[in-house]
Amino acid sequence: MKHSLSLVFFFITLATCGYADEPAVSKANELYAKGQYEAAAAAYESILLNEGVAPELFYNLGNAYFKSNELGKAILNFERALRLAPDYADAKHNLEFANLKVVDNIDVNDEFFLKKWFDLLVKLRSSNGWFYFGAVIFILTLLSVLLFVFGKSVLVRKLFFYIGLTGFIISISAIVFSGIRKQQMLRHDEAIVLSGVVVVKSAPDKSGTDLYQLHEGTKVTVISILGDWFEVKPGNGNVGWVEVKHLEKI
Numbered sequence: 001m002k003h004s005l006s007l008v009f010f011f012i013t014l015a016t017c018g019y020a021d022e023p024a025v026s027k028a029n030e031l032y033a034k035g036q037y038e039a040a041a042a043a044y045e046s047i048l049l050n051e052g053v054a055p056e057l058f059y060n061l062g063n064a065y066f067k068s069n070e071l072g073k074a075i076l077n078f079e080r081a082l083r084l085a086p087d088y089a090d091a092k093h094n095l096e097f098a099n100l101k102v103v104d105n106i107d108v109n110d111e112f113f114l115k116k117w118f119d120l121l122v123k124l125r126s127s128n129g130w131f132y133f134g135a136v137i138f139i140l141t142l143l144s145v146l147l148f149v150f151g152k153s154v155l156v157r158k159l160f161f162y163i164g165l166t167g168f169i170i171s172i173s174a175i176v177f178s179g180i181r182k183q184q185m186l187r188h189d190e191a192i193v194l195s196g197v198v199v200v201k202s203a204p205d206k207s208g209t210d211l212y213q214l215h216e217g218t219k220v221t222v223i224s225i226l227g228d229w230f231e232v233k234p235g236n237g238n239v240g241w242v243e244v245k246h247l248e249k250i
Contacts, residue, residue: 014063015056015090022051032060037067055085062091066098072194072216072248074098079192079219079250083185086126103215104234127181134174141167191230191247193218198247200240204229211240222249 014029028043041064048057062077078095081088125133144164151157193214201208204226214220220232223239230247233239 014060022047024051025057028060032064032067035067037064040064041068041070041073053080053084055081055088055091058084059088059091059094062094062098066094071098071101072192075102075217075219076192076194076248076250079190083250086123086181086185087129098217102217104218122177122180122184125177125181127178127185130174130178130181134171134178137167137174138171141171188249189222191220191222191232191249193220193242193246194248195246198242200232200238200242201229202240204231204241208241212238214242219250220247222247 014032024043024047028040028047031037031040031043041061044057044061044064048061058077058081062074062081065071065077066074075095075098078091078098081091082095085091122130141164144160144167148157148160148164151160193216196216198214200211200214202211203209214234218234220230220234220242223231223233225231225244226241228244229241230244231239232242232247
């Protein structure tokens with residue numbers, strides 16, 4: 001499989017954020033710059049716990065974990081950065097690069113092509129991006145309605161009627177897409193494998209039949225929870241049970 005040459009390089013430059021002037025952030029960045037990646041990761045974790053979240057902090061934490069050879073935690077935090085900022089280009093790039101190192105090459109079940117197209121369309125913008133786009137189109141639609149109502153020419157009235165109708169459909173669609181994107185950002189049913197190798201069981205018990213293995217960095221959907229076990233489904237749709245300690249939800 002051929003990948004873009006851009007994926008040959010991992011972006012190691014740290015991002016700045018609203019906490020950039022905080023002494024704790026400066027210290028974490030300094031540790032990273034000195035190559036003390038594990039200490040930097042611990043520092044970023046502390047900031048996220050005590051100061052609040054920001055996509056740039058998750059991105060920096062992902063970089064620190066990647067440089068510490070903790071692939072699962074790196075992918076987890078790149079994913080978290082993108083949950084907060086879906087258009088974060090550097091986080092997207094590093095996530096794609098990190099995913100190239102995941103052992104599992106899972107074939108995703110074929111989806112109906114219209115669903116694939118719809119998902120790609122919705123992901124073109126963030127939730128706020130779709131909302132603002134829809135609001136602008138709606139305002140233009142109202143102007144078209146005014147021109148339709150007060151237009152003197154039949155041709156002009158007809159033109160702005162169709163423009164207004166089209167604008168109304170687009171604005172409503174954009175608001176719907178905004179809601180869908182927000183739901184995607186808030187979903188908590190996806191998790192990343194953090195252990196090196198995990199045996200997926202047929203039942204939530206260590207005596208269950210071994211079904212297959214998952215490796216560090218693989219993303220799964222969590223279907224249900226029973227005690228210390230997650231029922232999971234990777235991209236190929238093969239459902240099984242994994243101990244909670246091996247995964248962390250995005």
